[in-house]
Amino acid sequence: MALRRFIARRGTPAELRSDQGTNFKGGERELQEAFANMTPTLQQQLASQKIKFNFNPPAAPHFGGVWEREICSVKTALYTCVGAQPVHEDVLLTVLLEVESILNSKPLGYVSADAADADPVTPNSLLMGRPDGSLPQVMYPETETLSRKRWRHSQVLADQFWSRYIREKWQIRQKWHSTTPGLLEKAVVLVVDPQLPRASWPIGRVIKVHRSDDGCIRSADVDIKGHVYTRPVARLVCLPDLPSGEN
Structure with a gap:
């Protein structure tokens, strides 16, 4: 029923990934049995809509x-x-x-x-x-x-x-001695601010970084839609650059 609800809202996926929970394995088995019981003509028509199930190895949640x-x-x-x-x-x-x-x-x-x-x-x-x-x-x-x-x-x-x-x-680190990877000038960052209304994800570009005496970047100036805000590094998340062809 969960799969039917998902398909009704999002469409039929080509691939599903999950652990080997009994509900997931049972769902795959029932779908495979239903497909096997169809006539060859109907199987041929529905072949392009089959969902590929990919299961993680047993006892491997880190996958x-x-x-x-x-x-x-x-x-x-x-x-x-x-x-x-x-x-x-x-x-x-x-x-x-x-x-x-x-x-x-x-x-x-x-x-x-x-x-x-x-x-x-x-x-x-x-x-x-x-x-x-x-x-x-x-x-x-x-x-x-x-x-x-x-x-x-x-x-x-x-x-x-x-x-x-x-x-x-985004838990703030209590102690660190290294520079956040990728936090350089012109980097695009997500500013984490618990005070903003829910689902608010302000995106800005770093225009200046501030280094402490030990050489680590501790804060940065971020330009968000023409307004500049100074925020600590712990509140900034660098976003990867996605080529337009992958969007």
């Missing part, structure tokens, strides 16, 4: 480190903002979809161009053809978690998720 790390951050944030409180199904579904929107609006990189502003590439860019499809946000005080108005409750939980996620995803 899926990219998505496992993301899942861990999301779970931790959800445990914090929802916890053991009873949440109506409509509220929980709304919060989960808000979380999906936050993750799919996160920049993956940027496209090199002569324009002054870097063009960030997000999962939404690949899924919908535009960077962000979210609705305007409404912020309510945290006291609304006790409200009987489910809309307000869902928005408060989404804001709490964002606050926790932005801290969990």
Whole structure:
């Protein structure tokens, strides 16, 4: 049913990657059996729509480190903002979809161009053809978690998720003695700011770096849409340069 829901919203994928969970293995087996029971003519017609399942080796969660790390951050944030409180199904579904929107609006990189502003590439860019499809946000005080108005409750939980996620995803290092790789002048960076509204991912270009007496870069001046902000290195994430042909 999860696969059917995914296909209904995103279309049929050509390839799926996962661990060897019994639900994933069982789903593949059932689909393979259903395909084998079809007539040869129908198999030939559907062959181009088959989904390739790629499973990680047993007892090797690190093979899926990219998505496992993301899942861990999301779970931790959800445990914090929802916890053991009873949440109506409509509220929980709304919060989960808000979380999906936050993750799919996160920049993956940027496209090199002569324009002054870097063009960030997000999962939404690949899924919908535009960077962000979210609705305007409404912020309510945290006291609304006790409200009987489910809309307000869902928005408060989404804001709490964002606050926790932005801290969990990019933990500030307590002590370091080396320069952040790639943080040089003209580098394109994502500025991490927990004070901004949820799903806000400000992108800017480094115009000046500040070195301390030991030679390490500790902060930098970042130009964001004509405004210059000085931020510590721990709040800056360098974005990779994606050639326009891969966008």
